[in-house]
Amino acid sequence: MRILTGNDLKTGAVTWWTGSDWSLHVEDAVDVTGSEDEIARREESARRVNAPYAIDATMDEGSPRPSHIKDRVRAIGPTVRPDLTLKPADPDIGNWVI
Amino acid sequence: MYKYDSYDQQMVDARVEEFRDQARRRLEGKLTEDQFKPLRLMNGLYLQLHAYMLRVAIPYGTLDSRQMHALADIADKYDRGYGHFTTRQNIQYNWIKLEDAPDILADLAKVEMHAIQTSGNCIRNISSDHFAGAAADEVVDPRPYAELLRQWSSFHPEFSYLPRKFKIAVIASDTDRAAMRLHDIGIQIVEQDGELGAAFYVGGGMGRTPMIAPCINPFVPLDQLVTYAEACLRVYNRHGRRDNKYKARIKILVHEMGAEEYTRQVEAEFAHLLEQGVEPPFAELERIRTFFEDPLFEADLPAEIDRSDPDFALWVDRNTVAHKAEGYVSAVISLKPVGGIPGDATAEQMHLMADLARDYSFDELRVMHTQNIVLPHVRKADLHALWTALDQAGLGSPNLDTVEDIIACPGLDYCSLANARSIPVAQQISERFAANGKTEALGQLKLKISGCINACGHHHAGHIGILGVDKKGVENYQLLLGGSEAEDVSLAKITGPGFDEAGIVDAVETAADVYLRERQDGERFLDTYRRIGMTPFKEALYG
Ligand code: HEM
Numbered sequence A: 001m002r003i004l005t006g007n008d009l010k011t012g013a014v015t016w017w018t019g020s021d022w023s024l025h026v027e028d029a030v031d032v033t034g035s036e037d038e039i040a041r042r043e044e045s046a047r048r049v050n051a052p053y054a055i056d057a058t059m060d061e062g063s064p065r066p067s068h069i070k071d072r073v074r075a076i077g078p079t080v081r082p083d084l085t086l087k088p089a090d091p092d093i094g095n096w097v098i
Numbered sequence B: 001m002y003k004y005d006s007y008d009q010q011m012v013d014a015r016v017e018e019f020r021d022q023a024r025r026r027l028e029g030k031l032t033e034d035q036f037k038p039l040r041l042m043n044g045l046y047l048q049l050h051a052y053m054l055r056v057a058i059p060y061g062t063l064d065s066r067q068m069h070a071l072a073d074i075a076d077k078y079d080r081g082y083g084h085f086t087t088r089q090n091i092q093y094n095w096i097k098l099e100d101a102p103d104i105l106a107d108l109a110k111v112e113m114h115a116i117q118t119s120g121n122c123i124r125n126i127s128s129d130h131f132a133g134a135a136a137d138e139v140v141d142p143r144p145y146a147e148l149l150r151q152w153s154s155f156h157p158e159f160s161y162l163p164r165k166f167k168i169a170v171i172a173s174d175t176d177r178a179a180m181r182l183h184d185i186g187i188q189i190v191e192q193d194g195e196l197g198a199a200f201y202v203g204g205g206m207g208r209t210p211m212i213a214p215c216i217n218p219f220v221p222l223d224q225l226v227t228y229a230e231a232c233l234r235v236y237n238r239h240g241r242r243d244n245k246y247k248a249r250i251k252i253l254v255h256e257m258g259a260e261e262y263t264r265q266v267e268a269e270f271a272h273l274l275e276q277g278v279e280p281p282f283a284e285l286e287r288i289r290t291f292f293e294d295p296l297f298e299a300d301l302p303a304e305i306d307r308s309d310p311d312f313a314l315w316v317d318r319n320t321v322a323h324k325a326e327g328y329v330s331a332v333i334s335l336k337p338v339g340g341i342p343g344d345a346t347a348e349q350m351h352l353m354a355d356l357a358r359d360y361s362f363d364e365l366r367v368m369h370t371q372n373i374v375l376p377h378v379r380k381a382d383l384h385a386l387w388t389a390l391d392q393a394g395l396g397s398p399n400l401d402t403v404e405d406i407i408a409c410p411g412l413d414y415c416s417l418a419n420a421r422s423i424p425v426a427q428q429i430s431e432r433f434a435a436n437g438k439t440e441a442l443g444q445l446k447l448k449i450s451g452c453i454n455a456c457g458h459h460h461a462g463h464i465g466i467l468g469v470d471k472k473g474v475e476n477y478q479l480l481l482g483g484s485e486a487e488d489v490s491l492a493k494i495t496g497p498g499f500d501e502a503g504i505v506d507a508v509e510t511a512a513d514v515y516l517r518e519r520q521d522g523e524r525f526l527d528t529y530r531r532i533g534m535t536p537f538k539e540a541l542y543g
């Protein structure tokens, strides 16, 4: 599958396209195969996202997992600062990232 | 320390307001990202893996307690309570919001700091010896010359759009503590027959094509320093490879053109420029120099240190360095606790270091290119109190220049250009050696890690270097041996096939064991490697 990601213009936070809006959580991302360019263009010009791009992902236990490690680090946060990630309480999150 | 005059302050203040307006227009949609990106980069604002990242310039790594407090306040107020000190003697914040960026720049301007020219194809922050003004072996304090060059290069219209970024380092002793010959221009202030002059080394660098800068002029009179630098830049600006980003650094030009031909063109340009009168009046250098006069060192201080506490004695042996004034030392605050993140400091730690600088070091701090902090002028009699305060805050690691004092770039945990993570490798190596107890026996062993070929972590210059690569989407690490950034400069060589994350930690230990087995009296790791060559290491690593 293809999912769409970018950054929030104001805060720089990593966001994911949910089909109707942008979410901080990669679990909310939807497949955009075929329409990624059109959505990216529209959302960027409306300033709802900054620097959007589409990436490959696979479904993993019911939610999308980016295929490349760089996008998985982006999705969660720095592996060396679990306290600053989106899942500070999840001890297994490192396995999802790596 | 240099103090801004009204011109400096006006330039910086005007830039803050200009950027405030640009950021507002971006947020209102009047500028597209393509239009805004070069503007934010000129103010050190990148878009990185998790948010905007702000790189703040610390000219030649020198700052006072007021500035360090301000950096801590920014970490607290606008970021997540910490900052990352870098190999270019700067600081980076990883979680910046665009809407806050103009206020941050305004806060910086209040303490005579900025983020101008910390990105882009311009002359970047000028680095120097972190022991400048304190070192027993310098011919003169190199910072007035670095400051003169800072003023010359700030907003220099001709050099704002160079073929590529440009990094200058200035030192003034034969011991090179600033990786001088791995810069686009390295300048060593030297003394010849009682006269001071500048030796110019041009065309060094790391990145994908590492090069050691050749000396193109061993003695430029100091009242022609800026003119000569201008000539070096002009020839580069004219002939640098703008057609290919990967060949655009000056090192490629000097290499392709040949150092001799490059030097010939520089000398011709220099002769021409001498007639134009571009050199600032010598009085300006004299004015700058007055800001760098020695603090009032006390005379007749005790030279002895009470070493009855063994932990303290170890820290003194490892982390303090001889000072030019009797009764004083330079003390290094390690930002490399075992298992920690090299170069990271919390806001509380920054506040503490600032207070300690005020109390014990004439209000001065330095950032080292090895991502540690220096208190340059500490009375020996104050060392125990200083160490006690540092130790309580997790800043007392006694590991300067040991295998635990690792340089690591942000790598894949923070950097969008990365292939692999650097920090976890550094953490595991420091934990491994702290546990196996070999650190002491290994002595000086400089280990440097980069998460990609750009070499921000100086891996080419490590006695042991590690380079993160992407092997079909999986992190992989190449091992390099035999580099040095110091006066015995050399480029490290790759041992062979790479290793996975666990494998690279083992490989470093294996290489260290070869040294322990093979070394002769007084040899450092690097010396043994240079004597016995790569083969014994390869045999141990790959069997
Ligand atoms: C995370 C954001 C960063 C980005 C995007 C970045 C980007 C780059 C790039 C593209 C180069 C190669 C330039 C070339 O060869 O033309 C480079 C080189 C370098 N960077 Fe960074 N870097 C980052 C962070 C850092 C940090 C944190 C440090 C210090 C720890 C640093 C210090 C250096 C140094 C020393 C070099 C080598 C300079 C040379 O080639 O002569 N950078 N960086």
Ligand code: SF4
Binding pocket: B409, B410, B411, B412, B415, B416, B417, B418, B419, B450, B451, B452, B453, B454, B455, B456, B457
């Ligand atoms: S070396 Fe590569 S991974 Fe490390 S900070 Fe530089 S660009 Fe990023």
